[in-house]
Amino acid sequence: MGRQVSGTRSSEVTVNAQQRLGALEQDPEVRVVVFNSAVPDFFLAHYDIAAAPSRSATSTAPTGLSAWLDVLARIAEGPFVSIAKIRGRARGAGSEFALACDMRFASREHAVLSQPEIGLGLVAGGAPTHRLPFLTGRGRALEIMLTGQDYDADLAERYGYVNRSVPDAALDGFVADMAVRIASFDKAALTEVKAFVGEVSLPAHDLQACTSRAFWASAARPAGSGSTPHRNRAWAGPATSRCTWGSTCPVSTTRPGRDGHRPPTTSTPRHRFHRTAAHQHPKELP
Amino acid sequence: MGRQVSGTRSSEVTVNAQQRLGALEQDPEVRVVVFNSAVPDFFLAHYDIAAAPSRSATSTAPTGLSAWLDVLARIAEGPFVSIAKIRGRARGAGSEFALACDMRFASREHAVLSQPEIGLGLVAGGAPTHRLPFLTGRGRALEIMLTGQDYDADLAERYGYVNRSVPDAALDGFVADMAVRIASFDKAALTEVKAFVGEVSLPAHDLQACTSRAFWASAARPAGSGSTPHRNRAWAGPATSRCTWGSTCPVSTTRPGRDGHRPPTTSTPRHRFHRTAAHQHPKELP
């Protein structure tokens, strides 16, 4: 029953995600959805500014939020348990997606999380500013958002950015066992428990909407007065010298040829939806 | 000045607790109350559904909440410092009780905490869904509530479920030193500090009341469509094959003879109230 959604551009991921979420929300058998990455090195690496649905797309989203925030809110509030299995890089939108999930488990050896937008003069638009404090506390949320630096799995666990850092060899089994266990429970009870926890730990939609507006406003203005290698270093991160935004990276648009900024050479990351219903074992897709 | 409340059924514990709390609330000398367990293996293991006061009992509770939530709210908001010393199992209502205390210290070797209600298709009714996020953050609160699995003391500390995991041999001294220290301080200042912290970290009473209603509603409905060994495994937990709910366990009522579900063979857990006034050393009761 595992299903896969992939897109070579984030707008496709967003649209596919919205369509897929509608199906997941209405399927009475779906109790758990595990999100992982089809490309080993990436969880979900970027949000495609150029191809993103315009802000007018907002009107059609069930939550009334813009397309990306709608996806995140429905992951966070939907009638199923959402688990992010993070094996590669979860930066920017990838981190935002993971933060919207109910739980996050990260490969000790391979996971990298960050919100690097600040390095480009951008305000992250998927409300990580409003989700991180409920996970890491205020001080560590500010550190993550204001430095834009990378966090490996062990530090992410110490900070509460992920639930737990798990040795890579054990990660699949760990998450599968948890998904199967949860999928054996009563869906009504799972949904009520999730809603109750959300009453004291989810940011209001109107606060989230502000982050999206701030993101577009920051993308439209010149990226600040400072321009140093740190800006790009923050973006590319210590684990790679490649920008993970590809052809849609705002830096490449506004500052072509800048040092340390090259389009990625690997294939575009794809994103996989993986649902677990009662009595089913999660299937790993090839 | 140590006093003991014990009951062979949870309804007695609840009624005794309500009576006892009235005395504690009005005693100008009581600064600290340490809660521990009289039976080595248990902190407080269960809430007695069959014998529990009916929902109509609500009207007489000072907080206006139902009996069990009234006990928990008065522990959390009362004019004394409440410390849970957790040496054995604190599952279900035992965990809820510990979560209502101001602080929690757990035996590294022997403590086990969990909210296993979800494994029976139940929604926990003592508002752990609303208390855990203020201790562990949203992601770990969801994990604890949605998996129903056991947490040992060290993992509970990493998650913030308890303040600290303490080696068993040092636990009594550690808690006693802290209780004596706090009991030497000014009661008015202690009460004001506790109230100030509560202003930003206690769930509203009306949110708590919803969890009690959801608990009774979930106990009344068939326990969901799925019925696998995981359901019982979640309940009994890895540390024991015995159900800790005894004769009032909803599983034994609705599914007699189910594998892995047997009534407990040890005596019913008892609960001990232990108060520490100024200048007094905590006394361990036999």
Place this chain on the structure above:
Amino acid sequence: MGRQVSGTRSSEVTVNAQQRLGALEQDPEVRVVVFNSAVPDFFLAHYDIAAAPSRSATSTAPTGLSAWLDVLARIAEGPFVSIAKIRGRARGAGSEFALACDMRFASREHAVLSQPEIGLGLVAGGAPTHRLPFLTGRGRALEIMLTGQDYDADLAERYGYVNRSVPDAALDGFVADMAVRIASFDKAALTEVKAFVGEVSLPAHDLQACTSRAFWASAARPAGSGSTPHRNRAWAGPATSRCTWGSTCPVSTTRPGRDGHRPPTTSTPRHRFHRTAAHQHPKELP
């Protein structure tokens, strides 16, 4: 561009801080301010009750809060990133100051944090009761506030009291690298991100104002019925037998000659403001 503010009495620190904050708030180049201590053993050790501006000084503060709360709120909400580098003792007002900063990094070997006010029957007046739960969670915030005990850097990190404990030899470089990195980013984006995080993690001003009123009320009343060595032990802390409040210590005023309570023999702690603008390396002042 490093600048220093020092005062031999806290009232001077407060007034200087308010003046300095006005300049920092209006300087379009200031992105990061690092606060550390000019005296090795202290971060900021005390608040000077005797010399403190009267409550009527409130009317002139931009936030409408009393002088000390005004300083703290402007650190927490100002258009610059504030980092506390904690190498020595940050007790009482020093801890309150650190808690108001966006991030806190502590010397593993030398940092000590605490809110020891409770040991004197005082309610801390700089709203640590309302800030700590957003960093450490409710249970650990209550422990810190109700025990008044000292926390070294490693335990402070485990509790979330500081972002991270850093080996002393690496602390200066760690904080400098972070400050330079952040200072290379766009100021508008930094400010918006800080504001967004604050929307879900800063206590309301009116709640903060209550703590100041409770502090003055607690300072005016007799310090409770209990009077034991623990009271002073809590204040002086395990790392020193000297009271860190000096001549203005309420204990020395109300209980002269009490055992274990002696005026400090070192010079009065001074406090240093250290700002980092874009492209500037933080300078360590002699």
